[in-house]
Amino acid sequence: MTPGEPLVRWEWIGSHMDEISFRLWEHFELTTIAIVVGLVIAFALSYIALRLPRLYPPITGVTGMLYTIPSLALFAFLVPYTGFSILTAEIGLVSYTLLILIRNIVGGIRGVPAEVRDAALGMGYTPRQILWRVELPLALAVIFAGIRVATITTIGLVTVTALIGEGGLGYFILFGIQLFFSTPLLVGAVGSVLFAVVVDGALVLVQRSLTPWSRVQ
Amino acid sequence: MEPGAVSLIGEVVRWFADPTHWEGPHGIPVRILEHVELSGLAIVIAVLIAGPIALYLGHTGRGGFIAVNVANIGRALPSFALLGVGLLIAIALGLGLGFWPTMFMLVPLAIPPIVTNTFVAVREVDRDVVEAARGMGLAEGQILRSIEIPLGLPLILAGIRTAAVNVVATATLGAVAAGGALGRFIVDGFALREHDQVLAGALLVALLAVVTEVSFAALERATVPPGMAAIR
Numbered sequence: 443m444t445p446g447e448p449l450v451r452w453e454w455i456g457s458h459m460d461e462i463s464f465r466l467w468e469h470f471e472l473t474t475i476a477i478v479v480g481l482v483i484a485f486a487l488s489y490i491a492l493r494l495p496r497l498y499p500p501i502t503g504v505t506g507m508l509y510t511i512p513s514l515a516l517f518a519f520l521v522p523y524t525g526f527s528i529l530t531a532e533i534g535l536v537s538y539t540l541l542i543l544i545r546n547i548v549g550g551i552r553g554v555p556a557e558v559r560d561a562a563l564g565m566g567y568t569p570r571q572i573l574w575r576v577e578l579p580l581a582l583a584v585i586f587a588g589i590r591v592a593t594i595t596t597i598g599l600v601t602v603t604a605l606i607g608e609g610g611l612g613y614f615i616l617f618g619i620q621l622f623f624s625t626p627l628l629v630g631a632v633g634s635v636l637f638a639v640v641v642d643g644a645l646v647l648v649q650r651s652l653t654p655w656s657r658v659q
Numbered sequence: 660m661e662p663g664a665v666s667l668i669g670e671v672v673r674w675f676a677d678p679t680h681w682e683g684p685h686g687i688p689v690r691i692l693e694h695v696e697l698s699g700l701a702i703v704i705a706v707l708i709a710g711p712i713a714l715y716l717g718h719t720g721r722g723g724f725i726a727v728n729v730a731n732i733g734r735a736l737p738s739f740a741l742l743g744v745g746l747l748i749a750i751a752l753g754l755g756l757g758f759w760p761t762m763f764m765l766v767p768l769a770i771p772p773i774v775t776n777t778f779v780a781v782r783e784v785d786r787d788v789v790e791a792a793r794g795m796g797l798a799e800g801q802i803l804r805s806i807e808i809p810l811g812l813p814l815i816l817a818g819i820r821t822a823a824v825n826v827v828a829t830a831t832l833g834a835v836a837a838g839g840a841l842g843r844f845i846v847d848g849f850a851l852r853e854h855d856q857v858l859a860g861a862l863l864v865a866l867l868a869v870v871t872e873v874s875f876a877a878l879e880r881a882t883v884p885p886g887m888a889a890i891r
Contacts, residue, residue: 510828514861515845516861518861598736619746628744
């Protein structure tokens with residue numbers, strides 16, 4: 443940074459509020475799409491894994507492999523095919539949510555005590571009713587733990603997508619690094635961490651309202 | 660322009676076959692070396708910081724809550740934000756671009772899994788064994804050195820492996836802050852729209868991450884104490 447340049451120029455932040463809120467919205471959008479699409483795919487794959495347990499190891503194997511590919515490398519693999527686009531960003535972001543989500547969905551549902559399942563069966567529940575009214579509600583706490591981890595990870599990863607022209611608040615980090623300008627850099631860095639903290643808090647509240655019975659403990 | 664998959668693979672193969680990409684200060688061997696150097700040093704520093712703290716906490720059984728939650732905090736640290744802040748710190752300290760900003764990003768990323776795993780590794784050592792050692796007159800330091808660390812070693816190494824794979828993957832980002840290493844190929848390739856260079860860089864990074872993972876897994880297997888291997 444140039445000498446004499448203050449760490450934070452508050453007037454820069456004041457005059458860029460429009461752009462900051464636009465980037466924050468973009469960050470929210472990229473994260474939400476990734477989590478929603480990730481959940482849909484994860485639920486489908488978990489359903490398969492629960493029905494055919496033999497397929498669980500290959501499913502976690504492949505999603506685990508996706509998870510280990512360095513994020514920048516994964517985006518780099520995709521860019522020649524899908525360009526500098528939101529699609530490239532989302533393919534990467536969704537890939538990283540799958541392992542965490544599937545593990546928690548399958549783990550959560552498998553963790554439902556067999557007696558509870560038997561009781562539901564004895565009461566005349568169909569397998570579909572057992573899934574929706576017994577297994578999923580009881581697994582919700584574990585599933586939500588997975589959603590929280592996946593969301594926080596995704597919010598961090600979104601900043602990296604600045605390198606392929608997306609990025610949300612990560613745009614300010616890249617901008618700040620390239621121009622040696624600390625104000626936007628800190629806006630992006632601090633902003634994305636705060637955003638993660640706020641979203642995580644919101645998820646905790648949602649989880650509590652969805653699982654009122656767990657509050658007793 | 661959307662290049663076909665086949666022609667792109669050909670381009671990448673040609674890129675690797677080009678001898679000029681293997682020579683000089685910007686060649687593949689130098690970039691790999693830079694990447695390994697950067698990642699290796701980051702892991703060593705992280706182990707030196709996290710190791711003693713986690714061993715102490717594990718041995719005394721104190722601070723379990725902190726040790727386990729450090730991992731969650733670590734996940735919340737966005738690497739790109741750390742790189743930006745690392746750059747600010749490096750410039751403020753007059754350390755320059757590239758190497759140190761990347762180091763300031765990598766070390767905080769590497770610490771949480773090492774702390775958590777080392778803590779759990781020491782805690783999970785059978786308390787009866789530790790009590791027996793104490794009864795035999797071993798000092799606390801000796802218990803740690805000759806009982807808890809050897810028995811917990813596979814799990815400790817598993818934590819270092821998680822950290823190392825993460826560090827190797829993330830070191831790629833250092834190129835954004837004018838760093839060297841393999842990220843150079845990707846970032847320069849993006850800037851120049853040279854897909855062959857981008858893909859080659861991505862391939863090299865992914866390969867290095869896999870090699871790191873595999874070598875640590877082998878190391879873990881090799882360090883299981885003979886007595887424990889029999890039980891497993």
